[in-house]
Amino acid sequence: MKTIDSLGDLRGKRVLVRSDFNVPLDGTTITDDGRIRAALPTLSRLADAGARVVVTAHLGRPKGSPDPQYSLAPVAARLGELLGQDVALAEDVTGDSARSVVDGLADGQVALLENVRFDARETSKADAEREELARELAELADAFVSDGFGVVHRKQASVYDVAALLPAAAGDLVLKEVESLSRATTDPERPYAVVLGGSKVSDKLGVIENLLTKADRLLIGGGMVFTFLAAQGHSVGSSLLEADQVEAVKGYLAQAEQNGVEIVLPTDIVAADSFAADAPHRTVPADAIPDGTMGLDIGPESGALFAGKLADAKTIAWNGPMGVFEFDAFAAGTRAVAQGIVDATAAGAFSIVGGGDSAAAVRALGFDEAGFSHISTGGGASLELLEGKELPGLAVLED
């Protein structure tokens, strides 16, 4: 991939950087700033080189128009603290405010454009719409650096289309991620175990088909579980369920058996009366989730089962918390899996934890990051790399 060095002397040049600042928020408080910290090497390097740095990023999944709860204002403030300079936030993506903020930049200064997903063209399926936004973004800059690893699997205007319009390069985070993950993509040491959880179920069920040709064991937890339990004919109460994926999951289960891949499902579930930190809850067998309750964590028996399935693994990839770890009552499954991975890593396994929330969970639960071989800022992106897909946001940066 092209590197920042290939862009030549950047003093006085406007450099558009795509970062992934999709951080967890509690109101306007950032609860984990890992993704902002991960962006600092590239941003500092560009600023130190005298570039005028214009950062574009998304936060959450707003519906294609401005929505204050998804404003990047908290990110601009935190980024400013970490960089040791004020970071101006444009009020729009490519409008008057963006142009005036960019025009006001001095060499070495960093500014942030408002949430790029406030513009519906960013995520449009229509090439012409995305390209139009990409042209507007490109007008704000002389070069483009792609450094939002967590979003390089998205064919979106600020990730994919803009790279064709400006001299473009991969940032240091993207290079580091691809290099670290390559150890699991090229000839992983076996047994190779993949742990999947989280809440982006429809996005991530799709990776399973390819993983069934790569991994030896698939451990399923988090919001993923219920589509599997439904595929086995069990009722899942009001748990997260992708009803239209149940047939596909039946196919995965059959394929796994054919390929000799072990799919490990939880045997017990912590079922709650509602989605709340203090919701009444109890541990139930996974095949007997009572109507009117929702599974918010894997149970203790499953935590031990999963840790056991990780103990002898030599390569481990984990994306997606095992439960709603943000609430103490539903964090035990995620803790058990994290501990299992730390123990396996100490015994010689190569381990990758990927995803904004998974990485945040590891830190929030007090684990030392050094206990894992690589903590990736991308969940979906790292999974798609591991399944062997070509990622649009990386393909456009190829030399």
Ligand SMILES: Nc1ncnc2c1ncn2[C@@H]1O[C@H](COP(=O)(O)OP(=O)(O)O)[C@@H](O)[C@H]1O
């Ligand atoms: N059983 C569950 N029901 C609902 N949400 C869940 C469940 N298990 C995990 N989650 C949620 O999944 C979210 C993270 O999912 P995801 O975005 O897919 O992970 P990552 O950001 O690590 O890629 C967390 O906020 C967590 O609360």
Ligand SMILES: O=C(OP(=O)(O)O)[C@H](O)COP(=O)(O)O
């Ligand atoms: O949080 C992200 O991905 P992840 O949850 O898979 O780690 C990225 O910012 C991508 O966000 P998106 O899945 O809304 O495109």
